[in-house]
Amino acid sequence: MLPLGLLNAAIGHPMLVELKDGETLNGHLVNCDTWMNLTLKEVVQTMPDGEHFFRLPEVYVRGNNIKYLRVPDEIVDLVKEQQQRDQASRGGRGGSNQRGDHHGGRGDRGRGDNRGVVRH
Amino acid sequence: MFTTAAQLLDLTDKKLLVILRDGRKLIGVLRSWDQFANLVLQDTIERVYAENEKVFASVPRGLYLVRGENVLMLGEIDLDKDDYVPEPYREESTNVVDALHRKEIKEQKDKEKSTRAKLQAFGFEGELAGEVMF
Numbered sequence: 001m002l003p004l005g006l007l008n009a010a011i012g013h014p015m016l017v018e019l020k021d022g023e024t025l026n027g028h029l030v031n032c033d034t035w036m037n038l039t040l041k042e043v044v045q046t047m048p049d050g051e052h053f054f055r056l057p058e059v060y061v062r063g064n065n066i067k068y069l070r071v072p073d074e075i076v077d078l079v080k081e082q083q084q085r086d087q088a089s090r091g092g093r094g095g096s097n098q099r100g101d102h103h104g105g106r107g108d109r110g111r112g113d114n115r116g117v118v119r120h
Numbered sequence: 121m122f123t124t125a126a127q128l129l130d131l132t133d134k135k136l137l138v139i140l141r142d143g144r145k146l147i148g149v150l151r152s153w154d155q156f157a158n159l160v161l162q163d164t165i166e167r168v169y170a171e172n173e174k175v176f177a178s179v180p181r182g183l184y185l186v187r188g189e190n191v192l193m194l195g196e197i198d199l200d201k202d203d204y205v206p207e208p209y210r211e212e213s214t215n216v217v218d219a220l221h222r223k224e225i226k227e228q229k230d231k232e233k234s235t236r237a238k239l240q241a242f243g244f245e246g247e248l249a250g251e252v253m254f
Binding site: 001002003004005006011022036056063064066067068069070071072073075076 | 140142152153154158159162172177181182183184185186189190199
């Protein structure tokens with residue numbers, strides 16, 4: 001499971017996000033995308049000095065400002081379950097190949113970064 | 121495949137020391153990574169050092185998702201040597217080390233500030249005004 005898969009599995013769970021400037025955001029993950037942009041709710045924002053706090057009902061974070069995320073340990077188990085469910089719904093066989101299942105005749109050659117590739 | 125990606129593949133499910141650009145040292149098991157070197161670390165602890173006093177503390181932190189850009193370096197930990205603490209270092213309680221660590225950071229920040237001020241007096245404009253790593 002890729003890191004962003006883990007992030008997806010953490011939707012609805014509480015987490016701590018530290019930004020590059022040292023601010024931390026404590027809140028529940030509402031949604032995220034492939035650029036690691038996040039929306040959080042019920043957030044407590046802590047300034048880099050660790051002494052000033054703000055309560056924010058809703059926050060949008062642009063992914064590039066993130067240093068790291070700390071998520072609950074249980075998310076790992078959740079990801080495993082989700083993976084098994086996905087595999088079952090795909091009919092068992094061929095479920096494990098996360099790569100190489102292109103739909104068109106030609107792959108995504110010639111594009112330097114494959115950030116946009118959807119893996120289903 | 122990129123050689124670097126192959127190396128990360130070798131490190132998967134191994135215990136690693138990851139140093140972030142802000143100087144943080146994380147020790148955990150690498151469970152997953154992607155093309156940006158975003159990392160998933162499990163059972164992570166943070167090592168905090170007070171370099172002047174030669175003491176350190178380990179803070180349990182749990183599951184991390186580190187955004188690749190912020191990684192400075194990482195390396196596998198030799199489990200046979202993991203418990204060995206070299207002289208003159210010793211482990212101390214988190215509270216003690218944390219206070220000393222903060223003090224050292226503050227002292228260094230102050231020093232950088234005065235260096236900048238002195239350089240500025242000679243007409244040197246902010247060569248270090250950008251990102252200072254530690």
